[in-house]
Amino acid sequence: xxxxxxxxxxxxxxxxxMADAMAFDDNxxxxxxxxxxxxxxxxxxxxxxxxxxxxxxxxRSTPIxxxxxxxxxxxSAMAGMRPIVEIMMMNFAxxxxxxxxxxxxxxxxxSGGQTQVPLTIRMATGAGLSTAGQHAxxxxxxxxxxxxxxxxxxxxxxxxxxxxxSCIFDNDPCIFIENFLAxxxxxxxxxxxxxxxxGKANIVRPGKDLTVVCYGPQVGVALAVAEKFSGEGIEIxxxxxxxxxxxxxxTVLASVKKTGRLIINxxxxxxxxxxAEIAAVVQEELWGQLISPVxxxxxxxxPVPYSRxxxxxxxSSEQDLxxxxxxxxx
Amino acid sequence: xxxQDIPNKEILVDMYKKSVLAKINDENARRVIMNxxxxxxxxxxxxxxxxxxxxxxxxxxxxxxxxxxxxxxDMVCKGVPLSELWGEYAGKATGTCKGKGGPMHITHPSSGCxxxxxxxxxxLPIANGLALSxxxxxxxxxxxxxxxxxxxxxxAFHEALxxxxxxKLPVVFVCQNNRYGEHTKxxxxxxxxxxxxxxxxxxxxxxxxxxxxxxxMYQAAKTAIDRARNGDGPTLxxxxxxxxxxxxxxxxxxxxxKGEKAQAMAEDPVPKFRAWLIEQDYSSEQELAxxxxxxxxxxxSAIANALAAPWPDMDELNIDVLAAAQ
Numbered sequence: 001x002x003x004x005x006x007x008x009x010x011x012x013x014x015x016x017x018m019a020d021a022m023a024f025d026d027n028x029x030x031x032x033x034x035x036x037x038x039x040x041x042x043x044x045x046x047x048x049x050x051x052x053x054x055x056x057x058x059x060r061s062t063p064i065x066x067x068x069x070x071x072x073x074x075x076s077a078m079a080g081m082r083p084i085v086e087i088m089m090m091n092f093a094x095x096x097x098x099x100x101x102x103x104x105x106x107x108x109x110x111s112g113g114q115t116q117v118p119l120t121i122r123m124a125t126g127a128g129l130s131t132a133g134q135h136a137x138x139x140x141x142x143x144x145x146x147x148x149x150x151x152x153x154x155x156x157x158x159x160x161x162x163x164x165x166s167c168i169f170d171n172d173p174c175i176f177i178e179n180f181l182a183x184x185x186x187x188x189x190x191x192x193x194x195x196x197x198x199g200k201a202n203i204v205r206p207g208k209d210l211t212v213v214c215y216g217p218q219v220g221v222a223l224a225v226a227e228k229f230s231g232e233g234i235e236i237x238x239x240x241x242x243x244x245x246x247x248x249x250x251t252v253l254a255s256v257k258k259t260g261r262l263i264i265n266x267x268x269x270x271x272x273x274x275x276a277e278i279a280a281v282v283q284e285e286l287w288g289q290l291i292s293p294v295x296x297x298x299x300x301x302x303p304v305p306y307s308r309x310x311x312x313x314x315x316s317s318e319q320d321l322x323x324x325x326x327x328x329x330x
Numbered sequence: 331x332x333x334q335d336i337p338n339k340e341i342l343v344d345m346y347k348k349s350v351l352a353k354i355n356d357e358n359a360r361r362v363i364m365n366x367x368x369x370x371x372x373x374x375x376x377x378x379x380x381x382x383x384x385x386x387x388x389x390x391x392x393x394x395x396x397x398x399x400x401x402x403x404d405m406v407c408k409g410v411p412l413s414e415l416w417g418e419y420a421g422k423a424t425g426t427c428k429g430k431g432g433p434m435h436i437t438h439p440s441s442g443c444x445x446x447x448x449x450x451x452x453x454l455p456i457a458n459g460l461a462l463s464x465x466x467x468x469x470x471x472x473x474x475x476x477x478x479x480x481x482x483x484x485x486a487f488h489e490a491l492x493x494x495x496x497x498k499l500p501v502v503f504v505c506q507n508n509r510y511g512e513h514t515k516x517x518x519x520x521x522x523x524x525x526x527x528x529x530x531x532x533x534x535x536x537x538x539x540x541x542x543x544x545x546x547m548y549q550a551a552k553t554a555i556d557r558a559r560n561g562d563g564p565t566l567x568x569x570x571x572x573x574x575x576x577x578x579x580x581x582x583x584x585x586x587x588k589g590e591k592a593q594a595m596a597e598d599p600v601p602k603f604r605a606w607l608i609e610q611d612y613s614s615e616q617e618l619a620x621x622x623x624x625x626x627x628x629x630x631s632a633i634a635n636a637l638a639a640p641w642p643d644m645d646e647l648n649i650d651v652l653a654a655a656q
Contacts, residue, residue: 076460077459098452114438
């Protein structure tokens with residue numbers, strides 16, 4: 001990807017993606033708890049400055065009312081606006097599941113295409129901050145199981161910028177997943193108005209021996225493991241899904257066809273996760289061409305624990321991926 | 331109430347025509363279910379027609395509504411065309427939603443019917459969003475959220491009223507209190523005796539009105555819609571009414587007190603309104619009878635066309651799930 005060498009944080013990237021989009025299109029509004037500047041521009045400051053720049057009619061701090069927040073996003077999107085709704089933590093989206101699953105996702109189909117919901121719902125999550133089981137879940141598989149939503153996440157500040165811009169200007173409801181721990185991560189600044197196409201995966205590192213499919217902060221984990229194995233003469237191909245649903249089957253299947261080996265690595269609980277769907281499709285399409293069983297790295301089947309050693313054990317680590325790589329290479 | 335708030339003759343006759351359109355359409359819906367020519371899950375609004383008739387004569391073509399599964403009367407009063415409505419009831423390609431939504435999910439934006447939801451309470455937060463867009467874009471439009479008494483006990487109602495009030499959204503919340511939520515009596519499920527009292531908690535006017543009284547209902551709707559349009563914020567209207575055919579059409583009303591339904595049906599608001607219009611000399615037996623016959627003919631023709639219409643193509647399973655590539 002083309003970029004300057006200027007370094008920015010993920011928070012800065014997300015903030016400028018929204019600011020640049022809002023400057024371009026008056027239909028873009030921001031709704032969410034604490035998002036306006038008097039409330040400090042969001043708990044992590046992702047929306048800082050937007051209400052000052054674009055006015056408090058377009059950037060509104062809301063009551064703690066997730067159904068009303070998402071509902072306001074849906075209704076205004078149906079009227080032709082492009083709302084960005086912030087649900088502070090992904091777990092809080094559970095309070096608004098009716099709005100997201102029964103309405104945002106389905107209104108295009110159920111209206112026979114007469115209405116659409118070009119809504120972006122940003123939500124942060126992730127273990128590692130000792131916030132335990134109600135503030136740290138990765139629930140992407142829940143959303144991916146509902147047709148009509150696009151589920152998107154990023155692996156660097158520039159990717160965050162380009163993918164968020166694409167979600168904002170997309171005509172479908174997008175669930176945009178942010179990682180709390182990675183908010184401070186720095187990386188190359190993107191080109192202004194960069195839009196990364198949705199539905200297209202990115203081969204972050206090419207390799208011939210084994211494919212690792214991942215997304216979000218796990219891309220960094222996979223790259224570190226790939227680097228380590230490279231020293232042993234094993235070349236791992238790292239595929240960043242970018243869009244979790246609908247996922248880029250073409251790129252993943254082409255990669256696994258080449259390497260014959262696949263591991264899917266995500267932070268979400270392993271059982272019934274996104275990895276299970278990808279593994280199933282790969283074995284249906286490439287049965288006979290696989291050198292070893294498709295494996296998955298993910299969290300154990302328990303809520304995110306609080307205690308630091310338990311939390312570290314819960315999170316998908318480089319060691320977990322390395323162990324599965326060795327099994328797959330056997 | 332000032333005298334100018336009393337609707338003139340033309341408005342009253344228009345209101346009656348809207349209410350009887352819904353009544354005749356409902357009679358035909360129950361007829362085709364019973365004779366087996368068009369079986370469907372149907373939530374009859376029979377008995378509640380005066381409410382949306384009175385609301386709709388106060389709305390412009392550009393104003394919008396969000397309604398619920400028991401919302402046929404709301405839809406036809408707002409102008410959803412019968413041919414497309416019946417196409418959708420029949421699950422045909424000619425339906426409002428190409429047969430992909432069905433009776434509980436009629437959408438027809440060109441007549442202002444933006445949403446029909448099958449989820450209790452969910453019309454309110456989405457109506458807020460439509461109203462928010464009118465406010466931000468400085469459009470002189472109003473959105474009406476229709477819902478039943480039971481919806482006032484779900485979280486979405488409270489979240490939506492609070493948000494609409496703090497932002498002074500141009501929205502009107504019209505609760506059609508038909509005295510039952512599914513099979514449970516309103517009084518058994520609701521802590522207040524008047525849902526309109528709940529408006530006070532959100533610092534907005536609450537109007538308790540006999541939804542079967544055309545003039546009172548007209549005045550309530552006009553007051554609330556004018557207030558919303560003038561930028562003064564939302565109103566909660568509780569319109570008292572009764573549903574004549576249970577929760578889902580075909581239920582046996584075993585949960586109702588004996589005589590309750592018979593008494594309500596004896597006071598059927600639509601023929602009562604009709605008799606009053608003639609008595610006041612606002613209309614004539616002949617004018618109304620001609621209109622009713624024409625409507626019945628139009629409904630029957632819409633049904634015949636819907637039954638003869640093609641089914642949706644199988645490709646429709648893959649269309650409108652996501653946007654076509656941009």
